[in-house]
Amino acid sequence: MTEEYTPPKVWTWEAENGGTFASINRPIAGPTHDKDLPVGKHPLQLYSLATPNGQKVTIMLEELLALGHTGAEYDAWLIKIGDGDQFSSGFVDVNPNSKIPAMFDTTNLMRVFESGSILFYLAEKFGEFLPTELAARTECMNWLLWLQGSAPYLGGGFGHFYAYAPTKQEYPINRFAMEVKRQLDVLDQHLEENEYLAGDTYTIADMATWPWYGRMVTGGGYEAGEFLSVHEYEHILRWEKQISARPAVQRGQMVNRTSGPLEGQLHERHDASDFDTKTEDKLQG
Numbered sequence: 001m002t003e004e005y006t007p008p009k010v011w012t013w014e015a016e017n018g019g020t021f022a023s024i025n026r027p028i029a030g031p032t033h034d035k036d037l038p039v040g041k042h043p044l045q046l047y048s049l050a051t052p053n054g055q056k057v058t059i060m061l062e063e064l065l066a067l068g069h070t071g072a073e074y075d076a077w078l079i080k081i082g083d084g085d086q087f088s089s090g091f092v093d094v095n096p097n098s099k100i101p102a103m104f105d106t107t108n109l110m111r112v113f114e115s116g117s118i119l120f121y122l123a124e125k126f127g128e129f130l131p132t133e134l135a136a137r138t139e140c141m142n143w144l145l146w147l148q149g150s151a152p153y154l155g156g157g158f159g160h161f162y163a164y165a166p167t168k169q170e171y172p173i174n175r176f177a178m179e180v181k182r183q184l185d186v187l188d189q190h191l192e193e194n195e196y197l198a199g200d201t202y203t204i205a206d207m208a209t210w211p212w213y214g215r216m217v218t219g220g221g222y223e224a225g226e227f228l229s230v231h232e233y234e235h236i237l238r239w240e241k242q243i244s245a246r247p248a249v250q251r252g253q254m255v256n257r258t259s260g261p262l263e264g265q266l267h268e269r270h271d272a273s274d275f276d277t278k279t280e281d282k283l284q285g
């Protein structure tokens with residue numbers, strides 16, 4: 001057991017509380033500095049980073065482009081959350097919550113934030129990856145909102161205490177490991193009966209879930225594969241393989257990526273040809 005903590009009567013902000021995100025976390029909203037966001041030539045402007053939440057959107061945009069929707073052409077600008085780019089005045093204008101991903105649609109001057117809302121917006125705008133028939137559409141939204149509600153337990157809960165907290169503590173790691181394994185079992189049982197999350201067709205629910213739980217079962221998430229015995233989830237593993245074989249998924253996960261092998265990092269994407277010419281291995285020679 002760890003040392004007991006007695007909360008004070010009133011919580012106060014200690015700027016340096018330790019942990020990986022100590023320097024960027026604050027208890028207040030709003031910008032820290034004045035800076036406009038860059039704007040490129042394409043209809044959609046994306047401000048993001050290739051975390052699982054960011055990858056959801058770049059996968060969707062690449063899937064739409066693969067279907068020939070030229071209106072889904074996009075500029076993907078890098079937001080370095082470790083450097084506090086999400087607190088610029090320009091970013092706060094597109095997302096008052098100061099979290100990536102955020103998007104601006106220049107065709108109707110609309111801001112879209114929250115990754116689930118961006119997926120839904122793009123699905124509605126282009127009429128793709130969201131069934132139109134009520135029952136199938138509802139099932140797709142059930143799983144999309146399940147993911148949006150569940151992933152914070154995986155990332156902000158389990159991932160934070162297992163990988164990022166300044167000390168390893170048994171209570172929070174146990175609590176969130178239990179919950180994450182329960183979530184994995186929910187998905188595994190569902191995918192035993194269904195090819196994709198919403199049934200027979202690949203939808204925005206799969207695109208949202210793959211970067212989180214797909215990554216977990218291949219052992220990549222927080223390097224906790226062995227700890228969580230992820231090999232047990234054979235139906236998630238089958239689904240994960242199916243999704244990761246899609247070329248648009250392979251491209252989408254490279255955009256705004258700043259870690260991992262250099263050939264998989266495309267820091268900014270402004271043209272389809274950037275995947276061939278502007279990955280970090282090519283730029284660094």
Ligand SMILES: N[C@@H](CCC(=O)N[C@@H](CS)C(=O)NCC(=O)O)C(=O)O
Nearest residue numbers: 051053081098099100101114115116
């Ligand atoms: N519910 C949000 C969560 C977005 C989110 O948590 N983004 C993280 C990166 S994955 C972020 O921008 N963190 C920066 C910060 O907390 O200051 C969504 O789905 O878009």
